Amino acid sequence: MKPLEILMILATISQSSWAAMSGSYCTEIGSSTYRPHSVTVTEFGAVGDGVTLNTKAFYNAMFYLRSFADKGGAQLFVPAGKWLTGSFSLISHLTLSLDKDAVIIGSMDPSDWPVIDPLPSYGRGRELPGGRHQSLIHGSNLTDVIITGCNGTINGRGSSWWGWSDDHTLNYTRPHLIELMYSTEVVISNLTLINSPFWAIHPVYCSQVLIQNLTILAPPGSPETDGIDPDSSTNVCIEDCYISTGTNLIVIKSGWDEYGISFAHPSSNISIQRIIGEAKSGAGIAIGSEMSGGITDVQAEDISLFNSLYGIRIKTSPGSGGYIQRIRITNIAMTNIETAIAVTGQDVEHPDEVYDPNALPIVNMITIEDVKGARIKYAGVLEGIEGGEFSSICLSNVNLEVSSRSPWKCSYIEGYSYLVSPESCEELRNPNQASLCHTSEQVNLTNLVEGELAWQFRY
Template identity: 65%
Template sequence: MKRSAVFQFLLVFVIIVQSQWSSVSGIYCKDMTATVYRPHSVTLTEFGAVGDGKTLNTKAFQNAIFYLNSFADKGGAQLFVPAGRWLTGSFSLISHLTLSLDKDAVIIGSSDSSDWPVMDPLPSYGRGRELPGERHQSLIFGWNLTDVIITGANGTIDGQGDIWWDWFQHGNLNYTRPHLIELMYSTNIVISNLTFKNSPFWNIHPVYCSQVLVEYVTILAPLDSPNTDGINPDSSTNVCIYHCYVRNGDDIIAIKSGWDEYGISFARPSSNISISNITGETRGGAGIAIGSEMSGGVSNVRAEGLRIVNSLHGIRIKTAPGRGGYVMNVYISDVSMHNVSRAIRITGNYGEHPDNNYDKNALPVISNITIENVVGVNVGIAGILEGIRGDNFSRICISNVSLSVQSMHPWSCSLIQGYSNSVTPESCEELNSDSGDTPVCYSGASSLPLRIQAYTHRISASGLLDTLLKLASM
C-alpha cells in the first residue's frame, strides 16, 4: 500500500507539472512528425520474408529497401513490417523512407555475430567504445540520410542481447557490441511509437545528426544488463526526446560528444537538446547523464518532467582530466525520485581513456548547471559534487529541492562553486547562498545566464515532499 500510494501521488504530480513542460516541447523539433505521407509502399513479405522467428530475413529487408530507393525522389516510400517474428541481421536504411511496424510485428536481431558486419570506429572516439579497433554495425543503420521515420503501432525491435552480454562479460568479443539503431551524419529523423528490447549495447544512438525526434518509445532490458543505455544523442544538435519509458541496465538518457583527444579533434558538440516527460528505472546508471565522453562539448540542454525510480543515480554529469570540452548551459527541472541511491552527482574523475595519447592537461569546463524543483523519497545521498583540482566547476545552482535522505551526511562537495536556495537537507558550504554577490544561474530560457529569483510562482517542492512522506507512511 505504501508504494502504491506514493506512485499514485507521483502520477498526480506529473499531471500538475505537464503544463509547464508543454511550453518546451517543439522548441527544436517543430513540425517533425511520424505521419508523413509516402506515396509508395511495400510489405516485407513481398520480398520473400518469413515471419516465423527462425528464417533469416536480412536479404528480404535489404532487397525491399533497395527497391524503394527508386522512389526516394518521388515523394519517398514506406516499408511495412506486418505481424510476425522477423529474424534478421543488420540492414541499412535510405533517405525519404518510413520503416513502419505492425503492433504485432517483432524485428529480431540474429544471435550469429557474423550477421552484424564490422565497421570502422567513430572518428570522435578513435576506436571501439569497449575494445580497440572496429565495432559491430547496429541492427538498423543509416549513413548520410535525410527524412527517415522509424515508427509503428508499438511494434517491437528485439536485439536478443543476452548472448552479447554473456560474450562481453566473459571477454569473448573481438569488437565493440552493436546498438539497436545508429544513424550517422543524418538529419530530419523521427523514431516513435516502438518498443526496443534487449539491445546488445546502447539502444538508440544518433551520432553527428541534427533534427532528431524520439518520442513515445519504450526501452526494456534486464536491470543487470551491461551498458544497455536507452537514448544517447552523440555530437548531435536539435534533438528532442519526449514521452518515453526506459527500464534498463545503464543510463536512461546519456548525452555525449566524443572521447578525449579524438572528440577534441573532431570538435562536433551536442547542443540544443530538449527532454521532457521521461520515466525510468536503472540499477547501474542515471536517469539523465551527460558524459563521460563529452570532449566535443555539450551545451543548451533542457530537461523537464523526469520520474526516476529504483535507480542508482538521478541526475549525473561525468567527466575527467583529459576529456577537455565543456558542459555548459544545462537546465534540469521538475524531477521526482523514489528509491534512488544518489540524487545528484557531478564527477570530475570518471571513466577510462581510449589510449595513452590523451592530453592530461586537457581539463573540461563545467559551468552554468541549474537543477531546480526536485522532490525525492527514500534517497540514499542527496548529492556528490566533485570538481577537478585546478579546474573548479562553477555556477552550479541548485534550488527548490526537497529530498527525504537516509544518509547522516547528505552532501559531499569539493572543488565546485555555485549557489543554492530552498534545499532540504541543507546543501554544502560550496553552494552557500550567503557567500559572495548575488549569483548568476542559467535559466534554461536561452544561452544566456539569468540572475536567480524567488520561485514563488512554481509548485512548492517542500509541500510535495510533505505529501509524499505522508502517503509513504500510510
C-alpha cells in the same frame, strides 16, 4: 533599478528563453509523413516464422525503394510475425513501419552483424580497440527517415552479447539496436525496443531528431544497455518514453578525449520531456563521460525516476577537455535512489594513453530545480577537478528525504543554492553565482543591465 529587481528580471527572461529553446525546434519536427509508395517486406521473400533469416529480404526491399526517393519517398511495412534478421541499412525518404504484432528479431550469429569503422570522435570502439559491430537497424548520411509502428517490437536478443562481453570473448565493440549517423530529419516513435546488445538508440552526428512514445527495456544486470544516447547531435527532442535498462535511461555524449576534442562536434539544443523509468546500475539523466566535443543548451523536465543508482549524473575527467554548459533540469521526482545528484570530475576511463591529462573540461551554468525525492541515500556528490572550472552549479527548490548522516559531498566547485533540504554544502552558498545559473542570454543581460546602471551612475 535595485539589485533584487535586476535578479527578478534576469530570472524571468532566463525562464522564457529556456521555454523558447525547448519548444522551437521540437515543434518543427513532424512524426508523420505521407508516402505515396508502399510495399510489404514479404514481397521480397521475407518469412515471419522467427527461424528464417530475412537479412537479404530487407536489403532487397531497400534497393528497390531507392527509386522512389525523388517521388515522395516510400514505406516498407513489416506485418505481424517474427522477422529474424541480421543488420540492415535504411535509405533516405523512407518510413519503416511495424504492425502492432510485428517483431523484428536480431540474429544471434555475430557474422550477421558486419564490423564497421570506429567513430572518428571516439578513435576506436567504445569497448575495444578497432572497429565495432554495425547496429541491427543502421543508416548513414540519410535525410527524412521514420522508424515507427503501432507499438511493434524490435528485439536485439542481447543476452548472448552480454555474456560475451562479461567473458571478454568479443573482438569488437557490441552493436546498438538502432544507430543513425550523419543524418537529418529523423523520427523514431511508437515502438517497443527490448534487449539491445549495447546502447538501444544512438543518433550520432545527426540533427533534427524526434524520439517519442517508446518503451525501452533491458534486464537490470545487462551491461551498458543505455536507452537513448544522442551523441554529437543537435536539435534533438526526446519525449514521452518509459525506459527500464541495465544502466542509464538517457545519456548525452559528444566524443572521447583527444578524438572528441579534434572532431569538435558538440551536442546542443536537446530537449528531454516526460520520461519515466529506472536505471538499476546507472542514472536517469546523464551527461558524459564522453563529452570532449562539448555539450550545451540542454533542457530536461518532467522526469520520474525510481530504483536507480543515480538520479541526475554529470561526469567527466582530466583529459576530456570540452565543456558542459547551459544545462537546466527541472521538475524531477525520485524514489529509491542511491545518489540524487552527482557532478563529478574524476571519471578516469580513457580510450588510450595518448590523451592529454592537462585538457581540463569546463562545467558551468548547471541549474537543477524543483526536485522531490523519497528514500534517497545521498543527496549529492559534487566533486570537481582541482584547478578546473566547475562553476555556477545551482540548485533551487530541491527537497530530498535522505537517510545518510552526510548527505552532501562537495569539493572544487562553486555555485548557489536556494530552498534546498537537506541544506547544501558550503561550496553552493556563493550569492555571486546566483545570476549565472541559467543561460548565456542571462549572462549577456547581466552585462547589459550592469552597463546600463554604470551609464546611469556616470551620467
